[in-house]
Amino acid sequence: MEQWKEYKLSDILSIVSGFAYKGEYLGKGESLLLGMGCVSYSELFLEKGMRPYAGEFPERYSVEAGDIVLATRQQSDNLPILGMPAIVPQKFKGKKMVFGANLYKVVPKSPEFPIDYIYWLLKTPAYIRHIRSCQTGTTVRMITKANIEDYAFMCPCKEQRNQISKLLWDIEMKIVLNRRINDNLEQQAQALFK
Numbered sequence: 001m002e003q004w005k006e007y008k009l010s011d012i013l014s015i016v017s018g019f020a021y022k023g024e025y026l027g028k029g030e031s032l033l034l035g036m037g038c039v040s041y042s043e044l045f046l047e048k049g050m051r052p053y054a055g056e057f058p059e060r061y062s063v064e065a066g067d068i069v070l071a072t073r074q075q076s077d078n079l080p081i082l083g084m085p086a087i088v089p090q091k092f093k094g095k096k097m098v099f100g101a102n103l104y105k106v107v108p109k110s111p112e113f114p115i116d117y118i119y120w121l122l123k124t125p126a127y128i129r130h131i132r133s134c135q136t137g138t139t140v141r142m143i144t145k146a147n148i149e150d151y152a153f154m155c156p157c158k159e160q161r162n163q164i165s166k167l168l169w170d171i172e173m174k175i176v177l178n179r180r181i182n183d184n185l186e187q188q189a190q191a192l193f194k
Contacts, residue, residue, distance in 0.1 A: 004156050010149035012113040016105040017145065018072070019061035019098050021053065029054025031096040034063060034103060039071040039086040041079065044172065046086070050097075057098045061105075065093040068106040068119055070148065074141045083131035083143050085122040087115070104145060112158055116165040127151055 021033055029052050037049025063069065067088050074082035085106070088097070099105055106122075108115055121127065134147035155161065 004154045006152060007155050008149065009151045009153075012109055013118060013149075014107040014109060015070075015145040015148055016060060016107060018069075018101040018103040018105070019057050020101045021057070021098070022055050025053055025055030026051055028052055031055075031057075031098060032092070034069060034086075034088070034097060034099045036071050036073065036081065036100075036102045038069065039081045039084050039103075041081055041084055044087055044176075045089055047089075049086075053098060061098050063088055063097045063099050063105060065090045065095075066115060068115060068122070069099050069103040070106060070122070071102065072104055072143060073102050074135075075139070080128075082135055082141050083122070083128070083148060085119050087119050104148065113161070114165065116169060117161045120165055120168045121153065124153075126153065 026033065031053045032050045033053035035049050035051065038046050039049065040046050065088050068085045069088070070083055070085055071081040074080065106115070106118060108118060130151045131143055131147065134150075135141040135143055156164070
C-alpha cells in the first residue's frame with residue numbers, strides 16, 4: 001500500500017479571483033452572476049445566491065456546472081462560510097455564468113486530483129481550522145488566495161482518494177434525497193391540516 005504524502009493546495013489547484021461586476025447590469029440579462037449567497041456551510045450550493053446579469057465579462061471569470069467557488073468574506077458568525085466551497089449543480093450545464101468579486105474559483109491542476117475530491121478536502125475540519133487561523137478583520141472576516149493555497153494536508157493514493165470521494169458523494173446524495181422526502185412530507189402534513 002502506498003504511503004500518504006503531504007501536499008499544499010497550491011500543488012494541486014489554482015485560485016482565480018472573482019469578477020468586479022457592474023451593478024447597473026444586475027437583475028437583467030441571460031447570464032447568471034454567482035455571489036457569496038451561493039455558499040453554505042451545510043449545502044452543496046444555494047441557488048438563491050444567483051442573479052441575472054446582462055454585462056459582458058472575460059472568459060476567465062466564467063464558471064460551469066461542476067466548478068467550485070469559495071467565499072472570500074464572511075460577515076456573521078451565524079453563517080460560517082469563509083473559505084467554504086460551493087459546487088455548481090449539473091442542472092446549470094450550458095448556462096452562461098460568471099462568479100463575482102467575493103468568490104474565488106478553484107481550478108484543479110491535474111486529473112490526479114479530481115474536483116470531487118477537492119470539494120470534500122475543502123470541507124474537512126482541518127481545512128476549516130486553517131482558514132479560521134488565517135482570517136483577518138473583525139466585522140468582516142476575509143481570506144486571501146495565499147491563505148487557501150498554503151493549506152498543507154496528508155493525502156492517500158489516487159485509488160483511495162477516489163474511494164473516499166465516492167463514499168462521501170453517496171452519503172451526500174442520500175442526505176439530499178432525505179431532505180426532499182422530508183420537505184414533501186411537511187407539505188403533505190400542512191395540506192392535511194388545512
